[in-house]
Amino acid sequence: MNRDRVVGTLLFTVSILIILVYAWILFFTQWAMLVIQITLMIAVAGVLGILAWIGYTLATTPPPKPIEEIEKELEQESKQSESKEE
Secondary structure: OOHHHHHHHHHHHHHHHHHHHHHHHHHHOOOHHHHHHHHHHHHHHHHHHHHHHHHHHHHHOOOOOOHHHHHHHHHHHHHHHHHHHO
């Protein structure tokens, strides 16, 4: 059996097992409200954490050069390379 098949089977089995345990806790124990609260907190914190990371990246990344400036630089470089060839 190759490694990918073993990892895939393990992921499948563990996922199904976690789903069953989660459902059992939600429907058959007194811990249901706590599990729901923890699950929602993780989901909300995950989404807002990603949004915070995107905001931080946007705020700290310098803006790109305008296209006109890049075109001028390319023209200057091409003129310099032409003059060196002559």
